[in-house]
Amino acid sequence: MVSFWKGVFVMRLSLIQMDMAFGQPEPNKQQVGKMVQQAAQIESAEVVVLPELWNTAYDLERLEEIADTGELRQWLGQLAGEHGIYLVAGSVAVKEESGIYNKTYVYRPDGKEIASYRKVHLFRLMEEEKYLQPGQEKAFFSIDGHLASSIICYDLRFPEWVRSLALQGISILFVPAQWPSPRLNHWRLLNQARAIENQMYVVAVNRVGEGGGNQFFGHSMVIDPWGNVLIEGGDEESILTVEIDLSEVERVRRKIPVFEDRRPELYL
Numbered sequence: 001m002v003s004f005w006k007g008v009f010v011m012r013l014s015l016i017q018m019d020m021a022f023g024q025p026e027p028n029k030q031q032v033g034k035m036v037q038q039a040a041q042i043e044s045a046e047v048v049v050l051p052e053l054w055n056t057a058y059d060l061e062r063l064e065e066i067a068d069t070g071e072l073r074q075w076l077g078q079l080a081g082e083h084g085i086y087l088v089a090g091s092v093a094v095k096e097e098s099g100i101y102n103k104t105y106v107y108r109p110d111g112k113e114i115a116s117y118r119k120v121h122l123f124r125l126m127e128e129e130k131y132l133q134p135g136q137e138k139a140f141f142s143i144d145g146h147l148a149s150s151i152i153c154y155d156l157r158f159p160e161w162v163r164s165l166a167l168q169g170i171s172i173l174f175v176p177a178q179w180p181s182p183r184l185n186h187w188r189l190l191n192q193a194r195a196i197e198n199q200m201y202v203v204a205v206n207r208v209g210e211g212g213g214n215q216f217f218g219h220s221m222v223i224d225p226w227g228n229v230l231i232e233g234g235d236e237e238s239i240l241t242v243e244i245d246l247s248e249v250e251r252v253r254r255k256i257p258v259f260e261d262r263r264p265e266l267y268l
C-alpha cells in the first residue's frame, strides 16, 4: 500500500474539498459517494479525507431530526472496503445515547473501522455548545504502520491538545473542517504552525460554498514537517491529490531535535 523504495515511504492522499447541502444528509451522502469513487478510481488515492459535518452541514437547530443514528458508520465502512482505501471520513453529526456529537470515523482498506473521534473543543462562534456534546478522548490509528490522529476544525487552535497527540509519536494529523471567512489567514497559519512545531504532516480539509450565513473558502492543504505547503486548494469544489513521503518526519526530527530538547518540567 504505502510504497517503500530506497528509504522513502510514499503515500497518495486525496482531499475531498466539497460543497454540501444545508441540512440535507441524503444528497450529501450521494456527493461523498461520487467524490470518493473519483478519488479512488481516477486519482488512485490510497487515503481519502473528507471535511467536517458533511452530512448535515451547520444546520445545528435541526440536528435532533437529521443527525445520523448509526447508518453512516456502516455505509462508510462499505465505501472504504469497496474501493480498498483508508478513509478518514471527515466528521458527521451523530445522535448517541448521551447526546449529539461531531464525530470522525476512520476505516482501513478492508472496510474495518479503526478509530473514531468526537470533537473536543466546541466552537461557540457557531453555537456548537448549544447543540453538541464535547468529546473527551484522543484517537489514534495506524496507516500501514505510520501512527496518525485526527482532530476537528476548532481543535486546531489548541496547540497543547495537538502536542499531546504528537508526544504519542504521530507522523500525520488530519484536520477535517468547516472554517469560514474571514479567517483564511488563521486557517493557513495555524495549520502550518502545528506542522512545524510538531514536525509532522498536517492534512487539512475544508469545505467550500455557503451555509447558515457563512462563506467557506476551501483552501484545503497538506503541509510537510518542515512547513512547506505541498498542495493548497482554491475556493471551488475539487479533489486535491498529493503524494507524501513519510520518511521526511524522521529526517526533520533528526535535523532539529525539538522533542529531545523539550523542558516539560518548566512548562506548568
Ligand SMILES: NC(=O)CCC(=O)C(=O)O
Pocket: 052, 123, 126, 152, 153, 154, 155, 157, 177, 178, 179, 180, 183, 186
Ligand atoms: N467549525 C469550526 O470549528 C470553525 C472553527 C473556526 O472557524 C475558527 O476560526 O476557529
